[in-house]
Amino acid sequence: MSHDTSRRQFLREMLSAAALTAAGSVVSAGCSPRRQDPSGVVTLEFYNYATPEFLTLYNEKLIPAFEKTHPNIRVRMNSSLGDAGYDAKLLTLIAGKMAPDLFHVTQQNFPFYAAKDILLPVDGFLKDDPDLSEDAFFPQVTNGMRFQGQLLGLPSDFSTIVMLYNQDLFDRYRVAYPEDGWTWDDYLASAKALTHDTDRDGYTDLFGTMNPGAYNRWPAWVWMNGGDLFTPDVKKCLMDTPESIAGLQFYVDLARKHKVAPLAGQTMGQDFQDFFTSQMTAMIADSRFAYKRFLRKRKLKFRWDLAPMPRGREQATTFIWGGNCILKTTPHPQEAWEFLKFLSGAEGAAINLEAGNALPAYRPAAEQEIRSPLDPSVPKNDRCFLEAVAYGRTAPTPPQFAEYNQAMTVLQDAFLGIKPVETACREFAAEVNAVLASEVF
Numbered sequence: 001m002s003h004d005t006s007r008r009q010f011l012r013e014m015l016s017a018a019a020l021t022a023a024g025s026v027v028s029a030g031c032s033p034r035r036q037d038p039s040g041v042v043t044l045e046f047y048n049y050a051t052p053e054f055l056t057l058y059n060e061k062l063i064p065a066f067e068k069t070h071p072n073i074r075v076r077m078n079s080s081l082g083d084a085g086y087d088a089k090l091l092t093l094i095a096g097k098m099a100p101d102l103f104h105v106t107q108q109n110f111p112f113y114a115a116k117d118i119l120l121p122v123d124g125f126l127k128d129d130p131d132l133s134e135d136a137f138f139p140q141v142t143n144g145m146r147f148q149g150q151l152l153g154l155p156s157d158f159s160t161i162v163m164l165y166n167q168d169l170f171d172r173y174r175v176a177y178p179e180d181g182w183t184w185d186d187y188l189a190s191a192k193a194l195t196h197d198t199d200r201d202g203y204t205d206l207f208g209t210m211n212p213g214a215y216n217r218w219p220a221w222v223w224m225n226g227g228d229l230f231t232p233d234v235k236k237c238l239m240d241t242p243e244s245i246a247g248l249q250f251y252v253d254l255a256r257k258h259k260v261a262p263l264a265g266q267t268m269g270q271d272f273q274d275f276f277t278s279q280m281t282a283m284i285a286d287s288r289f290a291y292k293r294f295l296r297k298r299k300l301k302f303r304w305d306l307a308p309m310p311r312g313r314e315q316a317t318t319f320i321w322g323g324n325c326i327l328k329t330t331p332h333p334q335e336a337w338e339f340l341k342f343l344s345g346a347e348g349a350a351i352n353l354e355a356g357n358a359l360p361a362y363r364p365a366a367e368q369e370i371r372s373p374l375d376p377s378v379p380k381n382d383r384c385f386l387e388a389v390a391y392g393r394t395a396p397t398p399p400q401f402a403e404y405n406q407a408m409t410v411l412q413d414a415f416l417g418i419k420p421v422e423t424a425c426r427e428f429a430a431e432v433n434a435v436l437a438s439e440v441f
Helices: 003-023 025-031 052-069 083-095 110-114 123-128 139-145 167-172 184-193 219-224 242-256 272-277 290-297 333-344 346-354 363-371 383-391 401-415 421-438
Strands: 042-048 073-079 102-106 154-160 162-166 283-286 304-307 317-326 392-394
Touching (some): 042 333, 052 346, 102 333, 110 139, 139 392, 162 167, 219 242, 242 421, 383 392, 401 421
Parallel strands (some): 042 073
Antiparallel strands (some): 154 317, 162 283, 162 304
């Protein structure tokens, strides 16, 4: 049995157990070993990723700040051993009736949990809360945490994807800076003018742009061409339509046809941010999370700025976001709501901004950050991240996210030149639609 098959089988088994746990939520809550102690203090279990950055942010900043203003609540953070094992451990905890009260999600794994009916809707909490309302968040972000009409959590931080460009390289090769309203043709022409063999050894060592095959990047090019990944209900994959195929074709062609982006073998193990930092590429599509690396760690030595994504038939870009959900099995829903509200509201937003985490999902804080950024060295056109909210979308993920991720290896074959883009798109759509039709997740 292959590793991938074993993983899918494991996830199905764990999810089946999780569904039973959710169905027996009253029993689970009654069996929970976590009790309110005699002093009236409630302990919440919070599950999160175990990156050093997250451990510091939550254990040293967010959780202590929350407990200081909520003396009757304590938060105990449990974490995965690594990103790859995050969902497997969480599903094991749920199936073993040791589920946390709350846990962290991303735009990719949220639909997987939402479809299992194990998450507590928070619409009622928002409606009754005097301090927070749904209007305090960008609807384009909160909509990513809706499932079948219910809001199943709150986002904490997010970013749109915009174009970062090296002004020094643009000046060196006398290329006009990107402007609002620039098009795919403008983008490709700039990329060609910025691609060079600077040492004349026969190999390109400066590329105009990069085209990573990450799921939080390539869908934008499909949307910009008028295509789509799924029907609105995420019941059918549409990557086999002419518009979708042509959108991905343009993106793949940046490296394979036009040679303005490096092929996989030309990156020397570096990611697209490394290429930008070392001035081996003039443009990358990136999020505001990059500021943490470019402004705080690396302090880039060249002039750079931002531009919106180039316009195709339509204007579009992708969102990346993180948020938190409450499990239905929690014996402490009100206390869990208080922590969830803290993480996503004004107090949590301020701490996340101080830590350098992109933009808060809390709209007033995000807008204030763009008007008056905490770091005065942000690029001149920092506003691009906020302006892109109007046309940004979350790349959709069906509940069968393990199988969906596996199916995307077919699209990677197109990036690698193993298969034509049209063939890869049609095979991908067929594989995804077969998974969707099975209704197994």
